[in-house]
Amino acid sequence: xxxxxxDTRVRQEQIAQAAMNLINTTGMKGLSIAKVAKRVGxxxxxxxxxxxxxxxxxxxxxxxxxxxxxxxxLKTCMATFDPFDRLKLxxxxxxxxxxxxxxxxxxxxxxxxxxxxxxxxxxxxRKIGRYLIKISEIIQQGQHExxxxxxxxxxxxxxxxxxxxxxxxxxxHISDEAFDVAKHAEKAWRIFKESLxxx
Amino acid sequence: xxxxxxDTRVRQEQIAQAAMNLINTTGMKGLSIAKVAKRVGxxxxxxxxxxxxxxxxxxxxxxxxxxxxxxxxLKTCMATFDPFDRLKLxxxxxxxxxxxxxxxxxxxxxxxxxxxxxxxxxxxxRKIGRYLIKISEIIQQGQHExxxxxxxxxxxxxxxxxxxxxxxxxxxHISDEAFDVAKHAEKAWRIFKESLxxx
DNA sequence: CTCCTATGTGAATTATAATTCACAATATAA
DNA sequence: TTATATTGTGAATTATAATTCACATAGGAG
Numbered sequence: 001x002x003x004x005x006x007d008t009r010v011r012q013e014q015i016a017q018a019a020m021n022l023i024n025t026t027g028m029k030g031l032s033i034a035k036v037a038k039r040v041g042x043x044x045x046x047x048x049x050x051x052x053x054x055x056x057x058x059x060x061x062x063x064x065x066x067x068x069x070x071x072x073x074l075k076t077c078m079a080t081f082d083p084f085d086r087l088k089l090x091x092x093x094x095x096x097x098x099x100x101x102x103x104x105x106x107x108x109x110x111x112x113x114x115x116x117x118x119x120x121x122x123x124x125x126r127k128i129g130r131y132l133i134k135i136s137e138i139i140q141q142g143q144h145e146x147x148x149x150x151x152x153x154x155x156x157x158x159x160x161x162x163x164x165x166x167x168x169x170x171x172x173h174i175s176d177e178a179f180d181v182a183k184h185a186e187k188a189w190r191i192f193k194e195s196l197x198x199x
Numbered sequence: 200x201x202x203x204x205x206d207t208r209v210r211q212e213q214i215a216q217a218a219m220n221l222i223n224t225t226g227m228k229g230l231s232i233a234k235v236a237k238r239v240g241x242x243x244x245x246x247x248x249x250x251x252x253x254x255x256x257x258x259x260x261x262x263x264x265x266x267x268x269x270x271x272x273l274k275t276c277m278a279t280f281d282p283f284d285r286l287k288l289x290x291x292x293x294x295x296x297x298x299x300x301x302x303x304x305x306x307x308x309x310x311x312x313x314x315x316x317x318x319x320x321x322x323x324x325r326k327i328g329r330y331l332i333k334i335s336e337i338i339q340q341g342q343h344e345x346x347x348x349x350x351x352x353x354x355x356x357x358x359x360x361x362x363x364x365x366x367x368x369x370x371x372h373i374s375d376e377a378f379d380v381a382k383h384a385e386k387a388w389r390i391f392k393e394s395l396x397x398x
Numbered sequence: 399c400t401c402c403t404a405t406g407t408g409a410a411t412t413a414t415a416a417t418t419c420a421c422a423a424t425a426t427a428a
Numbered sequence: 429t430t431a432t433a434t435t436g437t438g439a440a441t442t443a444t445a446a447t448t449c450a451c452a453t454a455g456g457a458g
Contacts, residue, residue, distance in 0.1 A: 005424050005435045027314030032415060045418080046436050054416065109369050111305045115226030125373045156386040159370065163362025163387075166369075170308050171358065174324045187355040188362075195394030204405045204454050231445060244448080245406050253446065 004041070011050045014040050016060035023061070023103040028112050033057075058113065059120065065104055066127045068097060073134050083142030084193055087135070087161065095185050098169050105169040132158045139196075148196050157196065164188045203240070210249045213239050215259035222260070222302040227311050232256075257312065258319065264303055265326045267296060272333050282341030283392055286334070286360065294384050297368050304368040331357045338395075347395045356395065363387045 006014075018039040023031055033054055037044040051057040072093040080086050098104050107113055108128070114121035135158035142148035164185060171179040205213075217238040222230055232253055236243040250256040271292040279285050297303050306312055307327070313320035334357035341347035363384060370378040 003423060003436055008435080011435085027310045029311055029314040033417085034415070042435090043437050044416085045438075048417070049435055106310045109373075110309045110311065111226045111372070112228055112309065112311045114373070115228040121373060121375070125375075128370070128373065152390055153386055156383060156390070159366055159383060160362065160387050160390070162366040163359065166366055167358050167361040170365075171327070173310070174308075174313070174320060174327065176320075176324075184355060184358060187352055188359050191351055191355070191359070191394055195390055202406055202453065207404080210405085232447085233445075241405090242407050243446085244408075247447070248405055 008050050011040070011042075012060060015047060015050055015057060016064050019057055020061050020064055020101065020103065023107060024101050027103070028107070028110060031058075055117065055120075059123075061107065062113070062120075062124065062127075065101075065107060066131075069094070069104075069131060070134070072097060073131070077138070083138050083145070083147055084197075086138050088189060088193070090135075091161075091164065091185055091189060094165050095168075095181055098165070099172075099181065102173055105166050106173065109166065132162070135161055142196075146198055149198055152196065160192070164192060207249050210239070210241075211259060214246060214249055214256060215263050218256055219260050219263055219300065219302065222306060223300050226302070227306065227309060230257075254316065254319075258322075260306065261312070261319075261323065261326075264300075264306060265330075268293070268303075268330060269333070271296060272330070276337070282337050282344070282346055283396075285337050287388060287392070289334075290360075290363065290384055290388060293364050294367075294380055297364070298371075298380065301372055304365055305372065308365065331361070334360055341395075345397055348397055351395065359391070363391060 015036060019031060019036045022035055022039060026035075033047050034044045036057070037047050040047075047057065051060065073090055076086050076089045076093065080089055108124070114124055132155070136154040139148055139154040139157050143150045143154070168179070168181045168184045168188075171184075172181045214235060218230060218235050221234055221238060225234075232246050233243045235256070236246050239246075246256065250259070272289055275285050275288045275292065279288055307323065313323055331354070335353040338347055338353040338356050342349045342353070367378070367380045367383045367387075370383075371380045
């Protein structure tokens with residue numbers, strides 16, 4: 001069997017994807033260079049041809065995740081225009097994304113990702129901030145168009161929106177997938193929407 | 200200086216407390232037997248006189264946390280009786296507890312605590328479940344007394360209640376304490392309460 | 399007071415993983 | 429076709445922390 005030599009761009013993607021999959025199944029704790037390498041089909045030391053360190057590999061995983069999250073938001077905003085439709089669709093898509101990738105909320109919100117790494121923490125903060133701003137904008141738009149009450153703070157709502165998804169994802173994971181995220185999201189959404197609607 | 204020899208009960212508490220404080224400042228990643236020992240004023244190997252392993256030490260920290268959380272809930276239920284007053288007070292107390300102990304949400308909800316430890320994961324699941332049930336009960340009582348709408352599912356609400364606290368705590372931490380948790384809780388609470396109140 | 403047990407000490411020992419390095423094989427540009 | 433840079437390999441090397449162990453000492457039971 002001949003040794004495959006692939007472009008570093010390709011490998012970087014393969015590695016980031018493999019790392020994410022590994023985190024999905026074994027968690028951050030189970031993430032080792034050796035296992036990632038095995039999944040990609042190369043030898044551990046070869047990882048270092050494509051990433052300077054394990055840390056930079058993790059950065060790549062974070063980028064992967066945020067790209068998808070933002071993609072969900074942007075695509076949704078292309079597809080629908082009513083603010084409630086948008087939020088609902090984002091919610092649904094996020095749930096699906098998370099069900100396929102257990103790890104996402106745990107990676108993003110788990111301190112092991114950034115503890116002792118000021119730079120990454122700041123980066124993560126910026127990315128989450130950007131995400132929340134997007135959600136806020138949708139809400140502001142809704143207020144502008146008189147679909148959403150004007151006496152609520154868009155930023156607060158955007159964090160509460162996160163509060164529909166994240167705790168549910170955590171419970172789902174910790175309960176060994178017994179907690180029904182989709183059903184919860186459905187019920188919570190109803191209440192959430194109603195509480196924002198203009199009388 | 201003479202060597203202090205303390206009862207293992209006392210040491211276990213000291214160690215659990217020291218571990219928790221350490222996690223507050225340096226995160227799970229920074230939690231080492233050596234550092235804990237130093238804080239307690241003993242030598243690393245001495246830890247093993249009081250805990251079989253690092254894992255069991257972490258278990259003790261978890262117990263510490265849940266004891267306090269439950270304590271908040273129970274004390275609140277002793278002090279107030281109106282369901283909204285109860286929830287509001289629990290919210291306030293949790294926020295205060297979390298501000299004093301950054302680590303709490305990150306410990307409870309961080310996979311590093313339970314990944315690869317089925318037993319602890321199950322235990323954590325039970326404890327969180329018990330907590331949510333308590334919150335649910337308060338809501339059911341409110342429904343019974345006609346303060347809270349009856350067309351909402353108490354379990355859903357209890358998870359949404361978590362959704363007020365947890366994302367805020369995470370944002371506070373990741374933003375290097377720039378995010379104003381207390382203010383968010385205040386605003387979110389207003390919306391939350393209103394959405395549950397009987398018309 | 400004296401023994402005995404519980405606790406503490408410091409120096410190994412282990413375990414796990416990241417990282418480095420010298421060497422090999424492949425692709426590609428000329 | 430053939431240099432040359434890039435990518436891959438496998439065997440060290442390092443780093444970090446948990447854990448063990450033989451020995452020391454305080455403090456209560458008798």
